[in-house]
Amino acid sequence: MHDSTPHSIDENDLHALVDGQLPPHQAQAVRERLGPADAARVAHWAAQRETLRGLHAAMAEKPLPEPLRMAAGRLQALHDRQTRLWHLGGMAASVLLAFGLGWTLHGQWHARLPATPASVSSVQHFAQQAAVAHAVYQPEQRHPVEVGAAQQEHLVQWLSKRLGRPLTLPVLTQQGFELVGGRLLPGESGARAQFMYQNQAGQRITLYLGALNGAGAAGETAFRLHANGPVPAFYWMDQGFGYALSGPLERDALLTLATAVHQQL
Amino acid sequence: MDLHRIVDHVPALRRYARVLTGNAWAADDLVQDTLERACRKWLLWRSGSNLRAWLFTLMHHLYLNQRRSALPLQAVDIETLHDGLQAPPDGKDDTLDLERCLQRLPAEQRAVLLLVTLEDMAYADAARVLQIPVGTVMSRLSRARTRLRELMEPGQAPAQPPALRRLK
Numbered sequence: 001m002h003d004s005t006p007h008s009i010d011e012n013d014l015h016a017l018v019d020g021q022l023p024p025h026q027a028q029a030v031r032e033r034l035g036p037a038d039a040a041r042v043a044h045w046a047a048q049r050e051t052l053r054g055l056h057a058a059m060a061e062k063p064l065p066e067p068l069r070m071a072a073g074r075l076q077a078l079h080d081r082q083t084r085l086w087h088l089g090g091m092a093a094s095v096l097l098a099f100g101l102g103w104t105l106h107g108q109w110h111a112r113l114p115a116t117p118a119s120v121s122s123v124q125h126f127a128q129q130a131a132v133a134h135a136v137y138q139p140e141q142r143h144p145v146e147v148g149a150a151q152q153e154h155l156v157q158w159l160s161k162r163l164g165r166p167l168t169l170p171v172l173t174q175q176g177f178e179l180v181g182g183r184l185l186p187g188e189s190g191a192r193a194q195f196m197y198q199n200q201a202g203q204r205i206t207l208y209l210g211a212l213n214g215a216g217a218a219g220e221t222a223f224r225l226h227a228n229g230p231v232p233a234f235y236w237m238d239q240g241f242g243y244a245l246s247g248p249l250e251r252d253a254l255l256t257l258a259t260a261v262h263q264q265l
Numbered sequence: 266m267d268l269h270r271i272v273d274h275v276p277a278l279r280r281y282a283r284v285l286t287g288n289a290w291a292a293d294d295l296v297q298d299t300l301e302r303a304c305r306k307w308l309l310w311r312s313g314s315n316l317r318a319w320l321f322t323l324m325h326h327l328y329l330n331q332r333r334s335a336l337p338l339q340a341v342d343i344e345t346l347h348d349g350l351q352a353p354p355d356g357k358d359d360t361l362d363l364e365r366c367l368q369r370l371p372a373e374q375r376a377v378l379l380l381v382t383l384e385d386m387a388y389a390d391a392a393r394v395l396q397i398p399v400g401t402v403m404s405r406l407s408r409a410r411t412r413l414r415e416l417m418e419p420g421q422a423p424a425q426p427p428a429l430r431r432l433k
Binding site: 049051053055068073074075202 | 269270271272275276277279280283284293296297300301303304307315316359360363364378379381382383385387388389403406407410413414417
């Protein structure tokens with residue numbers, strides 16, 4: 001669809017240009033090759049797009065009618081429950097609980113879950129930070145990483161030095177994910193590193209890692225799923241280091257990737 | 266906005282439904298039905314998948330079903346006119362005009378155009394919501410844009426063939 005050969009553009013490129021769905025360098029390339037007729041068409045479509053986007057724009061600010069708010073509340077209760085179930089252990093439990101859901105739900109519609117439980121362990125907090133860091137940088141088009149995959153050696157040296165431990169970059173090519181690059185982030189107990197990978201479909205996953213302080217930090221844990229963040233993450237600890245793999249994937253797919261990462265570290 | 270809070274998705278659903286159906290009451294009914302259906306279908310949603318896309322997909326199904334059972338001919342809707350007249354005076358006629366022209370597009374073209382512009386959805390996501398191939402999204406988008414231009418500016422729009430053209 002997004003033709004990357006330098007010599008030709010097609011109508012789909014014009015649409016993608018108008019809708020902001022081309023990476024910046026491709027958008028620039030298309031703009032440079034527009035003939036006058038296509039430039040006029042692009043300008044018209046862009047104006048049309050802006051007008052459409054202005055339609056009923058004020059609705060976003062208006063309070064919701066009560067029936068809609070109630071229905072959203074009911075759905076929220078189901079959502080929160082499902083997320084917790086998923087967290088606890090999969091479909092078997094959720095199917096069982098679905099039978100009891102009808103009546104237990106009654107009266108809980110207005111109860112809203114606090115964003116995070118009051119006493120989260122430092123490891124869970126680590127997983128939450130990983131998921132948030134994922135959500136912040138994953139949509140980034142221009143600067144998803146500080147150091148790109150092209151400078152892989154420098155990236156590993158730099159982050160190893162900052163995190164105070166020799167790091168290994170897991171290879172996930174077999175699973176369809178290529179390294180995009182990495183960045184340095186602040187964490188509660190020091191520096192954290194984030195490596196980003198992307199597959200052919202444009203899905204991005206991030207591996208977030210760093211030293212953890214506190215009780216039990218020296219041990220090793222099994223994989224755990226953090227499902228309450230912006231995206232699900234599998235996280236684990238190994239020799240004082242925490243790791244979290246986040247991505248908008250199904251549980252099984254994410255677990256396969258986490259296993260592949262763990263084996264390579 | 267927290268993408269996991271259902272209530273944060275509702276204004277976008279309402280607005281999309283409003284422009285899609287061209288009618289304020291029909292739009293809120295459609296959103297209400299969508300949320301009720303989502304409650305019944307909740308176990309089919311997989312945690313971690315895209316909540317927004319899922320809600321839009323459900324709504325699209327309902328919209329198609331409603332259209333199938335509705336009368337084939339829709340009279341001019343008094344609510345649409347009424348709502349338009351209540352809009353702020355600035356640009357009121359243009360807005361009304363645009364909405365009327367949108368309603369004259371085939372529904373499947375209107376849906377693609379609105380998901381891509383109003384909702385700023387990636388083509389692949391729009392394809393998933395409408396359950397059609399990305400190629401079909403692109404061809405419908407092309408026809409929608411061309412047709413809307415013709416409707417808005419009768420006689421002015423150049424007769425562009427909607428088919429793909431290769432440019433050198």
